[in-house]
Each structure stands twice: as structure tokens, then as C-alpha cells.
Amino acid sequence: MAHNDATLIQILHALKESEGLYVSGAVLATRLGISRAGIWKHIRSLQSMGYEIESHPKEGYRLTAIPDMLLPEEITPNIRTVWLGKNYYYAQEMGSTNDQALMMASKGAPHGTIIIAEKQTQGRGRLNRRWESPERSGIYMSIILTTPLPLRVAPLSMQIAALALVNALRERYDLEASIKWPNDVLIKGKKLAGILAEMQSDQDCVKFLVIGIGINVNQMGSELEGPFRYPATSVASEVGYTLKRQELFLAFLDHFEILYDQFTSHGFQSLHKELESASALLGKTITVHSGNEEICGKALGFTPEGALRLSTKEKKEKIIWVGDVTQIEENR
Numbered sequence: 001m002a003h004n005d006a007t008l009i010q011i012l013h014a015l016k017e018s019e020g021l022y023v024s025g026a027v028l029a030t031r032l033g034i035s036r037a038g039i040w041k042h043i044r045s046l047q048s049m050g051y052e053i054e055s056h057p058k059e060g061y062r063l064t065a066i067p068d069m070l071l072p073e074e075i076t077p078n079i080r081t082v083w084l085g086k087n088y089y090y091a092q093e094m095g096s097t098n099d100q101a102l103m104m105a106s107k108g109a110p111h112g113t114i115i116i117a118e119k120q121t122q123g124r125g126r127l128n129r130r131w132e133s134p135e136r137s138g139i140y141m142s143i144i145l146t147t148p149l150p151l152r153v154a155p156l157s158m159q160i161a162a163l164a165l166v167n168a169l170r171e172r173y174d175l176e177a178s179i180k181w182p183n184d185v186l187i188k189g190k191k192l193a194g195i196l197a198e199m200q201s202d203q204d205c206v207k208f209l210v211i212g213i214g215i216n217v218n219q220m221g222s223e224l225e226g227p228f229r230y231p232a233t234s235v236a237s238e239v240g241y242t243l244k245r246q247e248l249f250l251a252f253l254d255h256f257e258i259l260y261d262q263f264t265s266h267g268f269q270s271l272h273k274e275l276e277s278a279s280a281l282l283g284k285t286i287t288v289h290s291g292n293e294e295i296c297g298k299a300l301g302f303t304p305e306g307a308l309r310l311s312t313k314e315k316k317e318k319i320i321w322v323g324d325v326t327q328i329e330e331n332r
């Protein structure tokens with residue numbers, strides 16, 4: 001569990017500053033005005049959080065490895081955003097970060113609050129489908145947004161989150177990902193991430209919106225075998241090495257904040273072209289489930305309001321606002 005204990009943070013800073021050299025327990029105790037036993041207790045807490053610390057009876061303590069966990073102690077000092085993630089709620093395990101976020105939002109959690117878990121036991125997708133969230137392999141997060149957007153506009157934040165992830169992957173790992181409208185991020189046709197938007201509204205306006213994002217990062221082999229509706233992939237299996245989730249997470253936050261600010265100040269249409277060029281569907285023949293209908297056609301693009309434009313077999317243009325793309329055929 002993460003701690004907000006100031007003494008614990010000071011000990012962690014001292015260990016980090018010494019860059020792998022020993023720090024004496026006695027010196028730490030004097031500096032912080034606590035007993036050596038007190039220092040030991042905090043060292044044990046840090047170890048239980050995942051920090052690898054060696055202790056030596058004469059030399060003191062030495063930090064040998066920092067865990068790749070999304071602990072506030074590692075994230076908060078490195079966050080580069082202005083409003084996103086300034087309020088950061090973390091737990092090693094949660095049912096669903098979206099459930100936690102909905103509960104916190106209903107109690108007034110501020111705009112930009114982020115909820116993070118290293119593992120979810122009840123991670124969910126749309127229509128209550130399950131989202132596999134193995135411990136420390138992926139990123140499982142929810143963002144609380146309180147911009148009073150009109151009801152039909154707010155869910156577009158899901159596409160903004162998908163674009164932010166595509167941009168972060170390109171910038172950080174040189175990976176070409178694309179968006180399967182409206183809520184999946186794919187690499188080479190395999191699902192890398194899923195996004196779930198849930199909201200509470202006041203008449204025509206959103207009171208709060210929760211955007212839940214699940215990203216497969218370091219999953220390998222059997223963890224990606226499912227059974228899933230579509231083949232799955234992870235960033236590690238695309239780049240060929242295990243990566244630091246902290247880096248991808250921070251890069252995602254940078255991109256999401258910029259795009260969301262653009263969305264709320266200049267409108268969704270200002271991102272229309274960028275979204276079209278990141279789409280996995282353009283020019284492809286696809287099948288979409290929308291309500292009780294199954295519609296097949298060629299994806300022409302999107303309207304400036306974010307709906308899908310499809311050319312049906314009868315060569316008629318159809319606009320789809322809500323749906324689930326179940327099949328993408330490569331053009332013959």
C-alpha cells in the first residue's frame with residue numbers, strides 16, 4: 001500500500017539521492033528526529049511497497065531497485081500536467097477503478113482526479129464484459145472529468161483518450177497504433193487497449209464523466225490468449241522488451257491533457273482530421289452492431305461530431321452514432 005507519511009517520503013528521498021550508496025540509519029534517525037527502530041519500521045514499509053532495499057548492520061541502507069509500480073511516490077513528483085492527475089488515488093488491488101471513480105465523483109472528487117490500481121478483480125468493459133487486469137502487467141486507470149459538456153458531446157472524450165494513447169505510443173515507442181471506433185486501440189489489428197466511458201448527468205448536461213482505460217503493457221504469452229472477442233496484444237510484445245509502465249502512463253497523461261483542452265476549447269471538430277488519420281477503419285469494409293441492427297459497409301470517415309460514416313451495399317451513406325465494430329475486412 002502507498003503511504004502519505006512524510007517521514008517515509010523523506011527516507012525514500014534520502015535513499016534515492018545517495019544513488020545506490022549506503023545511507024546510515026543513525027544519520028537518518030538524527031536528521032528526521034526519530035529513533036533508529038522508527039527508521040527500520042519505515043524501511044520495512046518501503047520494502048513491502050516493492051522498493052528493494054539492502055540493509056547492512058554497520059553501513060545502513062541502500063536502495064537497489066525501484067519497483068515499476070504506479071505508486072504516488074513515483075508518479076506525483078514526475079507528473080508534467082497542469083490539472084490532470086493532481087489528485088491521485090492509488091491502490092494495489094481494486095474491484096474496478098471505474099466503480100471507485102464513480103463513487104468518488106459522486107462525492108465531489110475534483111476534475112482531473114485519477115484512480116489507479118495495479119490489479120483489478122472486477123475490471124469491466126462495455127455491457128459488463130470482463131476486462132482482464134493481471135497484476136502489474138497493464139495500466140488500469142479511470143479519469144474523472146467534470147466539464148459541463150452537453151450529453152451527446154461528453155462520450156467523445158473516449159475517442160480523445162484513444163487518440164492520446166496512439167500519440168503517446170508513437171512518440172515514446174515509435175509504434176503505429178490505430179483507433180477502432182469508438183473505444184479500442186489496436187496494433188496490427190490486435191486489441192491493445194479498451195476504453196469505457198460512464199457518466200452522471202443533470203438534465204442536458206454532464207455532472208461528471210468517468211473515462212476508464214485498460215492498456216496491455218507487459219503481458220506476454222498466455223496472458224494475451226484470452227478467450228477474447230478479438231486477438232489481443234501488448235506494448236511489450238510489439239516492441240520486444242519489457243517496459244516501464246510509469247513512462248507510458250506519464251506520456252499518456254501529457255497527451256490526454258493537451259487533447260482534452262483542445263476538445264473543450266476548440267470543439268471536437270478541431271480534432272476531426274487527426275482522428276480520421278488515426279482510424280483503423282477508413283476505407284475498410286466493416287460490420288457494425290448498432291442497437292438491434294447489424295450494418296455492413298465501407299467506412300468513409302467520421303462526421304465532425306464524431307459519428308461513423310458508412311457507405312452501404314446500396315451505395316447509401318449511413319451515419320452511426322453508437323455501435324460496436326465486430327468485423328474489419330481487408331479490402332480485396
Ligand code: BT5
Nearest residue numbers: 096098123124125126129131132194195212214228229232
Ligand atoms: C472495453 O470494453 O474494451 C473497455 C475496457 C475498459 C477497461 C478499463 S480498465 C480501467 C477501467 N476500470 C474498469 O473496470 N474498466 C476500465 P469492450 O469493448 O466491451 O471489450 C471487452 C472485451 O475485450 C471482453 O469481452 C474480452 O473479449 C476482451 N478483453 C478483455 N480483457 C482484455 C485484455 N486485457 N486485452 C484485450 N482484450 C480483452
